Amino acid sequence: MMIPLALVRPGSTVRVIEIRGGRGVYSKLRSLGIIEGKILKVISSINGGPVIVEIADSIGSSPRIVLGFGMCMKIFVEEA
Numbered sequence: 001m002m003i004p005l006a007l008v009r010p011g012s013t014v015r016v017i018e019i020r021g022g023r024g025v026y027s028k029l030r031s032l033g034i035i036e037g038k039i040l041k042v043i044s045s046i047n048g049g050p051v052i053v054e055i056a057d058s059i060g061s062s063p064r065i066v067l068g069f070g071m072c073m074k075i076f077v078e079e080a
Contacts, residue, residue, distance in 0.1 A: 004077075005077050006073045013040070014042070040056065
């Protein structure tokens, strides 16, 4: 079942299924490394506030990114 990233509990690992937004949103997320199929781990999530995610990377490093609540409502994910 797909849900917005903003509603995922901290500690959960999810897969990005769909990004619902215009070219600007898609371009911004792509530049951060968030695309369909990418695995994310939610580090912190505050109801109505920013979400901190860790991007799974095959190289070994896992960068953390802070995303606003509105942006996270456009990223649809499912449990990985």
